[in-house]
Amino acid sequence: AQSVAQPEDQVNVAEGNPLTVKCTYSVSGNPYLFWYVQYPNRGLQFLLKYITGDNLVKGSYGFEAEFNKSQTSFHLKKPSALVSDSALYFCAVLSYGNNRLAFGKGNQVVVIP
């Protein structure tokens, strides 16, 4: 079975400071990893994905994520947080041959002005 853990319920960060949202995964075989963001009363929007290749993946809105196979992690990062980054962030994983994504429980990010 494939699963994702997002250990923190809420991440608070001051505007301009670095933002990190943690994600660890469990999957058989090679993982495909994704980050989505959800703004209030909206569906999920894609941020970035890791399929293969470079461990550092760059995505939308200045976000990036680092795939670490030994630690089975895929943490989302942004060097300088904006108030507009306040939202709910979801990590997701799927394994080869499976087209159903397994989502984490989500992390609420609050960027304080």
Add this chain to the structure above:
Amino acid sequence: NAGVTQTPKFQVLKTGQSMTLQCAQDMNHNSMYWYRQDPGMGLRLIYYSASEGTTDKGEVPNGYNVSRLNKREFSLRLESAAPSQTSVYFCASSDPGQITDSSYNSPLHFGNGTRLTVT
């Protein structure tokens, strides 16, 4: 393009009532999904349809039925609503060939959700 369209946006039901949530996509995707979102539990898969004419249970199928009406439309039915089904429901679509293809971005395209309250 409209993408994935869900109706209604909001609904209040009484326990025991039935209703159907509608979903349509205009991206010619083969696969469609129904998720529910609950605080602290993330998104959980209710049912999915890998292609027209097929449906399969996800993590939390009890109390729900689905119909893949055609390639575009995938509906979710609550036959006898219960308070435990109070949730936000999301429909999504994908083309499985695109999920892990670096040429494409999002593996799943989501609708804006239906907020359902069962009293």
